[in-house]
Amino acid sequence: MKKNCLIPNSIFLAACCLAATTVFTSCNDNKEKDGETGILRPIAENITGKWNMEESHRKQDDKWVEDLIPEGEGHTYTLRTDGTALSAFTAPDGYTKLNVGEWKVDEATGKLTLGTMTVDVLSLDATSLVMGHDEARDSETGEIMQGEFRWTFARMDESQKTLAEQLVGKWILSKSYEKKNGEWVENSGGLPDEGWHLYRANGTFTAYSRTGENEFTSDTNWVVNCTTGEVRWTAESGQSSTATVTIEADGTLSVFYANSFDPVTGQSVAGEFKDVMVRAQE
Known part of the structure; x- marks a missing residue:
């Protein structure tokens, strides 16, 4: 049994x-x-x-x-x-x-x-x-x-932080890339004027973006697989989304995802995308 x-x-x-x-x-x-x-x-x-x-x-x-x-x-x-x-x-x-x-x-x-x-x-x-x-x-x-x-x-050892512990804090969107012909190409068009992610130690998460006077905020819960780097965000409705994250040697956070929103067409575009985020100064 x-x-x-x-x-x-x-x-x-x-x-x-x-x-x-x-x-x-x-x-x-x-x-x-x-x-x-x-x-x-x-x-x-x-x-x-x-x-x-x-x-x-x-x-x-x-x-x-x-x-x-x-x-x-x-x-x-x-x-x-x-x-x-x-x-x-x-x-x-x-x-x-x-x-x-x-x-x-x-x-x-x-x-x-x-x-x-x-x-x-x-x-x-x-x-x-x-x-x-x-x-x-x-x-x-x-x-x-x-x-x-x-x-x-x-x-x-308290000084050794897991991926979950390292994610806690505010991360500012710096650059965005799309993989084309096997190479990461910077995508400057369509980036918001301001964008950030906030991972809280209580298991809640906020994503924010602003383009001009248009603001978007999303509040969810988050969990992460410390081995694979996959983060899962779940809204109160039960709807969830995932991405793979990596904290690089230089301390930046890379967020990899398969679908991107095109603000020009208003459509979701499939492909390979990566956002690079930097930790906000406390």
Whole structure:
């Protein structure tokens, strides 16, 4: 019988690919380790950083049973020192969704609040975190289950950003190209006077363009496949569109797509197109 992974029932997970070189949170004189529970204290000072879920367990017949994480699925949290937390949920189909919320710790009770979810910190050291809760969400069916659950996380290198994390921010349209006879040819005609994309850490996206006094704004949700670079934008109506993106060595963002709108004819033109975007200065 197939077992689905049971994940924390968090506001974050209603919402990638991580690289190596582990960074450890150091201990100083006022960060002592609790000898009985194996918890570095103060928890709030030792829990910041990026965590990747490695194992999921539930209590069954008074024994801990592992719920295998489906292949391709992933869960990470980045707990920042400013009290915000970035979560990333990668579905088995490879698409990663980001979400953001607040986190806090009750040092007296050892409880960690992530968004609307409060869990028990069962173990915490320089490289691993174990949290427990009395309910979980089935990653495939979405069903909320009651019981005893715990999840083991490993510390990751926060400086290594996934494609999803790198996309967050505002990107300004710089140039547009069309492939003709196997070569990319710059297409200056028909470009808007102003155009940009805004990827937010809460999983929402805005595209804006202006030509003269005519403005166009589109608000959608976004996810990205960190391996293939395919971005999927989905409107509230359920209608979706896709493109392939690449962040180049010079820091620019290339957006590849197969259909372009011709403002002269008002028709969609099929072909190979590429927009080059630069990150807006903060």
